[in-house]
Amino acid sequence: MNTLVDFITHTKGLEYLIAIAFLISFIIFWQMLHRQGVRFWVTILPIVALVLVFGILGLRINSQRPSEGVAVGESPFLTTSVLAEWYGPASFDHSSHPDHQGDCGLCHHYSQGRIPSCSECHGKPFDAAELKMPGLTHAYHLRCIGCHMENQAGPTNCVECHTQAEIPPLSAVHPLTGVTNCLSCHGENGIPGVTRVPADHLQATNGVCQLCHKPRVEAKDFAGLPHTLAGREGCLMCHGAGIAGASKVLENHTGRTNETCTLCHKPL
Amino acid sequence: MLQVGRPAREWMTPFNVVAGLIVLVGLYFIVVRFSQGLASITDASDDQPWGLLLSWGLFAGVPLSASGFALGTAVYLFGMKEYHPVVRNAILIGFLGYFFAVVFLLIDLGRPWRIYYPMFVSFGPASVMFLVAWHVALYLSCQALEFSPAALEWLKLKILRRWALALTIGLTIFGVILSTLHQSALGAMFLLAPGKLHPLWYTPYLPWLFFLSSIAGGLSMVIFVGMLTQRFLKRHADAPYLASLEPISLGLGSAASITLFSYFALKVIALAHGDHWQLLSTPWGYWYLVELLGFVLLPCFLFAYASSRNNVTLVRFTAIWTIGGIILNRFNVSLIAFNWSLPDRQLFHWKELVIILSVVTIQILTYRWIASRMPVLREDQQYQSE
């Protein structure tokens, strides 16, 4: 028992049981003092029932004694990333800091003459057994951003150092108005003909998608519909083959189904 | 028991029509609550999870139902026979008060169908709420049994009635225990929120303040409901009951006066305990003084004055005033002064008010239904000799 709240839970449970046992025995005691024929049994029967019920309850409370839990060993906890990598690597050029030439210790701290590389000390990503030593990424970030913020000079935003490489913008596809769940179309069981999220993105949720994939278009950038949607449920019934003067869907739209059309094309 | 054959238009009194409409609107909102969640009818938020439903139904409803245990103790344990004519009425008021407190609780709980969990499925003995759950459940059953002789007389079940009567003393003692514990437990629940409840109301004495004031509340309810029965349910009452009402009101008034005086003293002691005198000169302090002087000390003096002058009208007026004071105090603790430091608070939603109005109407109708059938305001002729 490690915590007061566990202790109270346990002792109070037991106290209540004893108090109730007392109450029941008090009634029996009382009845023995005034033995009263029929009434005695009228009172005794509910008592027997109560004893049974509380006996069962008592067993339950005692079986709920808190476990000792999982031992937290000395082995380091793993840092398993849950977000896809958003940024490309940043490259640091010593010549971009001409003012600090010769003052190597400013960044290469605790070095006393010798100039070690960062990874010599900050080799591991993160080690719960060695908390004082920031991991390599963190060491870089702390050193760069910390100094830039301190002096209010130099980049502090992610994209000023990192490239946000090869992220397909949503502009190629559709705006986001009215869209609540990316995966309902782009997920594994999404709409046929729509781009699937890559395999390493399958864990992603909506909120995370939009971190990288930014909409660059709005609905007005797309051809509007010159008619209402009332009574017109299947776009492709007319537009698929260009029936009755309806404009034919574009070549690069093949495979699209009704569900996706109105994401971009709204009635004018 | 519907009295078959009675023509329909006799039911269509203005009171019944209005009551029926209120109940219908309330029931509609209750259906909405159970199909769309609490957000559809309440203003409950993550900062203020409890609202008007509990403030009224539980925190104000329970102390006003202390009538049963207060009168039960006086009559059955201390042998004050002169209060016997009203004891059944007091128990009925108490029973219905608890029953509808549970109804309000069921409306407000997130998953009311699990209301029996703390009794049979999973236990949290370290919680004050655990005690409240147990005590309300036990006391509700206790009061149902205490009231059962009246129902059994009405149903003419003689043997069952004798068994139920045999339990009277035990039930009364058990009822006092349970009342002491859960009237105070309702106050003790707020002991866990020292940073949220305004320091003028937060005090380690909170459980005892709740307990003491509940006695005054219960006594006032007996006076108040007694007055209503005299006016509206006269034909269901017998002569001894009607004759005893006024002297009993005077007696209960002086008892309530003494209780309120102790309550006042304890409230001042609590103030000293926390050393919060300087807070009295803040806006919250003025509000606190309104409660303390206007709704504790004033009715205390009024009760004393009225009962010494045999002024029944004033006693009855003061009883209503005291009931308002108890409600005010419980609202202050559970709603108004709770989260006092947060900006932009929304205290309640009008739909909550509608639901409360509707449930209270049902409560009144239920009371009328029982009191006009069972021997509550009168003694059953058959058993009068006993």
Place this chain on the structure above:
Amino acid sequence: MKTGNPRHAFHRRGFLKRAAAALGSSFFSPHSGSVLAQDFPGREDRLGMLVDLTRCIGCRRCEAACNQTSSLPAPEIPFGDKSVFEEKRRTNAKTYTVVNRYPNPQRVGMPVYVKTQCMHCDEPACVSACLVGALKKTPEGPVIYNADVCIGCRYCIISCPFYIPAYEYSNAFEPKVQKCFMCHDTRILKGEVPACATECPVEALTFGKRRDLLVLARSRIMENPDRYVDHIYGEREVGGTSWLYISGVPFEQLGFPGNLGTTPYPMLTREFLSFVPLVLVVWPALLGGFYLMTKRRMQEDRAESGEPKKPEQTLEA
């Protein structure tokens, strides 16, 4: 029965001894030493998190990671959008953690970002409030929740001094209490660092054993006395919390509740709970005694007035 082998007999006696000792200790374990509240130090190797507010850059990757790993619905404003800092947010049923921005009174233009989530108290108010034991303080440190027994009374939300737990008010059929569970089931038990700490780019969040984190926090303050205020928030507040904060700006200016004291919250109701068995035990004797006295008096009255004495007369009629 003949044992023959003396070692056997010795073994058995040893076993009995051990069993008796084990039984004894299971009965008396709370009493080994003092039973004062302060003497429950918690499990020594329990886990925690150190938040260094001087490091946080407000990138909200922790929020995104939390959203991701807890499978929460998408936020109204995307995680990359800095406009959320315009107003103060709190945790809610769809967000276990939020980062708020506060002005820095010492350095204009260098705002302080404060991550808020469940503090995972050592002696949690919510656990002592829960009447069905749905909330539990795990020996590992996190405070977790079992929706299968929750009845939805929301007393936990009332009791939390940090305004953290939230409720699904719009959910009619399976409303749940929602708060940070410190990735207890999803990551800690698998030997992984909680998601927010994993994704923090500047190690503003440091995950580890609470006692190690306290040493780390204190050494940071000692090594940079100008950079930090001399206060580890969570070391002693409400009896200690698993999450610890160090900051360059006094905590009262960063929206931290300042008046919580160091008393563990379960202590606040403990005294009242102790009163309960007292009433259960004393009242029956007291009231029963009164009743017997009254009954005797009334019988005497009746005898005096010449009524026939009924030995079993009670007052019930």
